[in-house]
Amino acid sequence: MELFNENSKLASVILKDHSLLPVINRLGIKLGFGDKTICNICMEKGIDLNFFVETINVFHYEAYFPEKRLLDFSVSMVIEYLIKTHQYYKDFLIPENDRLIELFLSASPDQNTENELVRKFYAKFKEEFVIHINFEEREMFPYILELNRVIENPMSGELFKQKYPEYSISGFEKEHSAMDDKMDDLKNIIIKYLPPNYDQNRGNAFLANLFLFEKDLKNHSRIEDHILIPKVKQLELVLQSHE
Amino acid sequence: MNNSPNKSIVLISQSDMLLFGLSEILKSSLAGEIIQLHRGDEIIDYPELSGHFLVIANAEELEKSKLLIRHVLPAEGSVQFLPLNIEPIPSPASTSLNIYDSHALICYKVNEILNSFVVPQNKEADTELTRREIEVLRLLTKGYSNKEIADQLFVSTHTVITHRKNISEKTGIKSASGLTMYAILKKIIDVSDINAEDLI
Numbered sequence: 001m002e003l004f005n006e007n008s009k010l011a012s013v014i015l016k017d018h019s020l021l022p023v024i025n026r027l028g029i030k031l032g033f034g035d036k037t038i039c040n041i042c043m044e045k046g047i048d049l050n051f052f053v054e055t056i057n058v059f060h061y062e063a064y065f066p067e068k069r070l071l072d073f074s075v076s077m078v079i080e081y082l083i084k085t086h087q088y089y090k091d092f093l094i095p096e097n098d099r100l101i102e103l104f105l106s107a108s109p110d111q112n113t114e115n116e117l118v119r120k121f122y123a124k125f126k127e128e129f130v131i132h133i134n135f136e137e138r139e140m141f142p143y144i145l146e147l148n149r150v151i152e153n154p155m156s157g158e159l160f161k162q163k164y165p166e167y168s169i170s171g172f173e174k175e176h177s178a179m180d181d182k183m184d185d186l187k188n189i190i191i192k193y194l195p196p197n198y199d200q201n202r203g204n205a206f207l208a209n210l211f212l213f214e215k216d217l218k219n220h221s222r223i224e225d226h227i228l229i230p231k232v233k234q235l236e237l238v239l240q241s242h243e
Numbered sequence: 244m245n246n247s248p249n250k251s252i253v254l255i256s257q258s259d260m261l262l263f264g265l266s267e268i269l270k271s272s273l274a275g276e277i278i279q280l281h282r283g284d285e286i287i288d289y290p291e292l293s294g295h296f297l298v299i300a301n302a303e304e305l306e307k308s309k310l311l312i313r314h315v316l317p318a319e320g321s322v323q324f325l326p327l328n329i330e331p332i333p334s335p336a337s338t339s340l341n342i343y344d345s346h347a348l349i350c351y352k353v354n355e356i357l358n359s360f361v362v363p364q365n366k367e368a369d370t371e372l373t374r375r376e377i378e379v380l381r382l383l384t385k386g387y388s389n390k391e392i393a394d395q396l397f398v399s400t401h402t403v404i405t406h407r408k409n410i411s412e413k414t415g416i417k418s419a420s421g422l423t424m425y426a427i428l429k430k431i432i433d434v435s436d437i438n439a440e441d442l443i
Contacts, residue, residue, distance in 0.1 A: 063279050121424055178418070185418050
């Protein structure tokens with residue numbers, strides 16, 4: 001296994017693992033970069049080189065997760081990345097899933113209850129998912145960013161403590177596992193149990209998109225649970241020690 | 244071949260070179276998942292482990308982490324430890340690995356141990372739900388809690404939880420709404436029996 005590094009040509013990185021396409025988009029890069037290396041491109045676009053390299057490696061190699069090094073990145077950088085990921089889910093992956101599931105379920109001429117149930121199950125999963133990311137964006141991330149600001153500028157500490165008397169991330173943490181379970185269930189139901197009264201190609205297209213979603217989501221949760229949350233806990237301890 | 248219960252390998256080494264190299268080699272072994280750790284205590288970051296485990300690390304690390312690992316890994320599976328020698332002395336004994344062992348020898352030694360894990364044959368091959376499990380599933384789809392199901396069936400809540408765990412293992416489905424869908428697709432219940440709006 002060879003890790004990507006700053007001298008890797010971005011084109012060869014993408015040719016090796018096309019699932020990184022949305023990841024580089026999120027990090028601020030569009031296609032058409034010729035033979036430029038990661039280093040060139042990051043300099044041009046003002047992207048943090050280390051963050052870029054570590055993020056694509058973490059995404060590409062399931063076994064690679066250099067926790068210590070990842071903990072060095074700033075909270076705001078990590079959150080910016082996470083928000084862009086949410087954006088990608090909301091603007092693209094979910095609508096794409098919606099479109100593909102509709103295609104595949106409506107392909108069977110006779111409306112059957114089974115397909116109707118899958119549709120319902122998917123709708124429920126989606127609803128929970130959207131609630132989850134909205135909660136993170138509206139409640140959890142603002143809390144973390146404010147906490148970070150207070151650490152950098154202790155003057156504003158009083159106001160912060162009025163707003164968040166407990167100032168503990170544990171109150172915000174929501175289980176990722178419930179959503180992962182539902183996604184797994186949806187895959188299992190279609191693969192193992194749903195009567196195949198539908199166009200197989202369309203079914204495959206939906207599943208392929210679901211697998212893509214799953215991979216992306218797994219990495220997303222990995223960064224939140226192992227990088228963001230531990231960092232926030234560190235910051236909370238720092239604030240405590242100032243008291 | 245059935246892959247449950249899983250047989251996984253836990254590799255512990257400070258060296259990424261060793262971790263990645265050995266994982267690469269062990270991909271051709273019988274192991275299901277290969278978990279890579281820099282330190283033994285990182286095992287606590289893996290909350291939902293199940294099945295059997297072979298832990299490979301140097302002798303010192305094994306000494307240090309053995310207790311914790313035994314504690315964290317699930318009680319129903321077995322755990323074996325295989326020391327890894329990094330000295331250039333060949334160790335043909337299957338009781339330890341040596342970093343100079345060949346690809347084939349490493350896989351052979353590891354597979355020997357993985358094969359020795361007892362697999363309860365009939366239970367494993369069986370993915371059909373038992374009558375009792377079907378009863379539990381039926382009550383579950385009606386929205387009853389574990390406690391209520393236990394009361395109805397005159398068993399303990401603990402037994403109900405065990406049934407639910409087995410149901411999920413056999414079907415591959417974990418959420419309550421997923422199980423409801425399963426029950427309908429398998430004609431265990433009829434859609435008209437339940438309130439589909441609430442349950443799915």
